[in-house]
Amino acid sequence: xxxxxxxxxxxxxxxIVDKTAGFVARNGPEFESRIRQNEINNPKFNFLNPGDPxxxxxxxxxxxIKEQDGRAQxxxxxxxxxxxxxxxxxxxxxxTEPPVPKEPxxxxxxxxxxxxxxxxxxxxxxxxxxFVARNGxxxxxNLMNREQRNYQxxxxxxxxxxxxxxxxxxxxxxxxxxxxSDVKEKLQKDAYNPKEILDRVMYRxxxxxxxxxxxxxLEDEKEKERGWFSLPLNTAxxxxxxxxxxxxxxxxxQTLWQ
Numbered sequence: 001x002x003x004x005x006x007x008x009x010x011x012x013x014x015x016i017v018d019k020t021a022g023f024v025a026r027n028g029p030e031f032e033s034r035i036r037q038n039e040i041n042n043p044k045f046n047f048l049n050p051g052d053p054x055x056x057x058x059x060x061x062x063x064x065i066k067e068q069d070g071r072a073q074x075x076x077x078x079x080x081x082x083x084x085x086x087x088x089x090x091x092x093x094x095x096t097e098p099p100v101p102k103e104p105x106x107x108x109x110x111x112x113x114x115x116x117x118x119x120x121x122x123x124x125x126x127x128x129x130x131f132v133a134r135n136g137x138x139x140x141x142n143l144m145n146r147e148q149r150n151y152q153x154x155x156x157x158x159x160x161x162x163x164x165x166x167x168x169x170x171x172x173x174x175x176x177x178x179x180x181s182d183v184k185e186k187l188q189k190d191a192y193n194p195k196e197i198l199d200r201v202m203y204r205x206x207x208x209x210x211x212x213x214x215x216x217x218l219e220d221e222k223e224k225e226r227g228w229f230s231l232p233l234n235t236a237x238x239x240x241x242x243x244x245x246x247x248x249x250x251x252x253x254q255t256l257w258q
Contacts (some may be wrong), residue, residue: 009047009054017047017054021061025069062218101207105200109175112168115161125166133173 010018024032032048039045047054132140140156147153155162175183190197234252 005054012125013044013047013054015059016018016059018061020045020048023060025062025065074133074242084146101203101210105204105207107177110172112165112172117162121152125155125162126169128153128156129166129169131175132170162182 008014020035020097026033035045038047039048045060046052049055103230117125132143143153144156147156154160155166
């Protein structure tokens with residue numbers, strides 16, 4: 001029923017008044033003040049001024065929408081939470097969190113990712129590394145002097161992109177052809193203590209998991225920031241005061257003009 005003493009606006013004005021009242025009812029008087037300030041020169045929003053004849057209708061509409069939302073929440077059905085049956089005996093389970101690795105594990109000694117080159121060039125690099133590992137640095141110096149005009153041996157130059165890969169192969173082949181003096185002792189120790197090997201493996205696994213968790217945490221934080229800025233303004237305004245109210249007021253006025 002129409003409220004006594006309230007002047008009802010015509011349909012073309014009432015549409016804007018009702019929409020604005022809905023936003024104000026859900027976002028508070030802060031939002032109303034911001035719209036009034038942004039649209040001070042727009043006659044379509046004169047109903048926000050206390051002296052306007054449609055201001056009383058606007059205020060009544062805000063109250064009505066608040067009451068409707070409150071009743072809707074009260075009438076919402078409450079879903080009962082199912083009770084889990086209690087076991088006869090509960091055995092406490094203690095879950096031990098693995099320690100967070102503080103230092104990275106040592107690098108693999110015999111691991112070098114091959115570059116993306118042809119099979120022939122890769123074989124030349126590997127064979128050269130084997131000969132250098134077997135015959136020493138003097139062989140490498142003589143080879144560089146002899147093949148300095150041969151493009152297939154350009155990887156011997158320090159500024160070449162394959163030089164680091166070649167050097168890594170030389171180090172690995174040297175350890176195989178001329179093993180360190182203590183390698184036999186280390187192998188025997190590992191053979192009689194397999195648990196230590198498993199501990200090193202588990203430490204490496206935990207380190208990889210730790211790195212993946214840290215990476216995912218950073219990605220989630222970035223995604224959260226991107227998601228926050230993509231939220232509809234009418235969901236963010238109640239939580240961030242004047243700034244969000246100002247942005248949402250602009251959004252509403254643009255919507256009402258469409």
